[in-house]
Amino acid sequence: MISIKDVAKESKVSIATVSRVFNSPELVSPQTRARVYSIAQKLNYIPNYSAKTLRKTIVGSIIVLIPDVSNVFFIDIVHGVQDYAESRGYNVLMGRFNIDNFNVEKYFHLVKSKAADGIVLATGHDRKYPALSVAKDVNISSIEEPYMNNPWVYIDNFEAVKKILDHLLSKGHKRIGFLGFKSERSRFMAFKKIIAEKDLNYDEDIVKLGEELAEDMPKSARTYIEYVIGKRKIPDAIVCASDVLAAGAIKWIIKSGLKVPDDVAVTGFDGVDIVNLVTPSITTIEQPRHMMGMEAARVLINKIEGKDFEEKVLLPTRLIIGESS
Amino acid sequence: MISIKDVAKESKVSIATVSRVFNSPELVSPQTRARVYSIAQKLNYIPNYSAKTLRKTIVGSIIVLIPDVSNVFFIDIVHGVQDYAESRGYNVLMGRFNIDNFNVEKYFHLVKSKAADGIVLATGHDRKYPALSVAKDVNISSIEEPYMNNPWVYIDNFEAVKKILDHLLSKGHKRIGFLGFKSERSRFMAFKKIIAEKDLNYDEDIVKLGEELAEDMPKSARTYIEYVIGKRKIPDAIVCASDVLAAGAIKWIIKSGLKVPDDVAVTGFDGVDIVNLVTPSITTIEQPRHMMGMEAARVLINKIEGKDFEEKVLLPTRLIIGESS
DNA sequence: ATTATAAATGTAAATGTTTTCATTGGCTTT
């Protein structure tokens, strides 16, 4: 391993000067700068990361934590985090946590051991995660929900659901059902509230808020569809809390001989690729996932570097009208 | 920041003893061990990662690189890498590279600067990436294709395509088309070879190997379908090189009034979630993505730790028959 | 009781940087 010492010796300067050549070149004369630089090049010198971070207070890397479900939604967020972090000179470590256990202590320890400077917690669910004592003194930002007084990035679920319902109402739909998981409760609450405000009648039978199993999405959709058809309580539109759920619903509606959107309209939520791969394509709310990641990284790094603290960042959503409504 | 010194002082032992309590507890007497341990606990002592890795030769983290397309395929690989790496005590950093540029130097530098011990290159494409001089002396393992004499993990594309074709032939299909991207050339070669072996006639018009744009999948599928229908050269089965492409093909076949699988059967490749979300569900080849990640991590870590070197690891695939054939 | 052996602990070097403070030498100002 070739170190700063070797470069110093070969260049006939002190190690301090070599260090300066790389970190504050303006402090060293153009001649020595050039000489040291070319010798470093020649020797293939690469500064040791550990030694560097041992000396400095900021390490230069952050962790992004995503739920352990294989969902493109979170990749785009990770990409956003990476793109922004890199622009500020940070590396990104990606970690996963079990959505039920919230087994994140390990990552908090990494920050405490100064292997990283902070954490972006990409929850993407309206869930109150337990406050952990180990999270004290750890720089954190989160997506969708706040975590322990840390800055967060979110979208306005109420407004988004309102966009969907306004769209459906404008198409003349009257009996509107809802299909979602507990983890998407805020979208459900928005749905209920708006239905009440609009004086539409709310029918328990066509509203389902399932359990927490993301794996079960297609099956949940199937259960729901079979239930409402069995009870002959078919809604004329179904608001789904995610695109995957909407895709599942569409699949089972078609299987049972009904037509989408003629018999039943269906809407999704998220705006992932799948909306254009199924037939009919899905009307959905596009979430700015990449930007969510960027912004979460931004508020986190600002916090790490002691810059202007932002409590929360609201990002816009967009209604995309597909063939399913 | 509370360091090993503080624990040593409070415990009235030397820092060496404290270090031993954590790294080789058998070397210290049970009494001191217990005392030091509880004091460390009380003081909330967490060993500094940089100092630790500065002293040791192995850092304890690896990098997994995936192409910058938002594709669940790679997430599962990353998960596999993480699961295995964690079992061996390694952290996992995730990085992305542009599939055309192959802009990975940055990550190789991270390894050279000892911020990580090695790299899993999750290419997932049959592509020869350029040999980089900076990759010398960097521990690497790759998925799908070998990279510069490093160990790699792969599936048998020929055998997989053969499974698909045998299945289609057993269903009586005769005019079989192919739809894929250049990056899936080995599947295409397998297709051609098997078609020749089986004495089926090969029709240029129903075979398309598109350009390198992953984004364009649905559009490519559309172009293909419209072309063969326009030419009245409709195949009775289409082998697609990925599930996403298959989903796109199905969508456009249905749009043009034909039925899947009655008029045209369609098969995919990969076995991602989408195969069960579209109608009809897609017949596909399941790749053991999680295991691919695990194995790639295993051969890499073995190499890092100087254990038994394996040149390559072949993993099995499985034909999953859906409704599309 | 003496010696040998093993177990437990301590001392200090080594890891590769950054950075504070000190020194040198050239240049300007009087």
Added chain:
DNA sequence: AAAGCCAATGAAAACATTTACATTTATAAT
């Protein structure tokens, strides 16, 4: 020519560990 200043560089401390080697203490063997 003396004094002051600034630019360029160096010496050494500091960062927090691990570990080779040395020392002390306890235990067993003679």
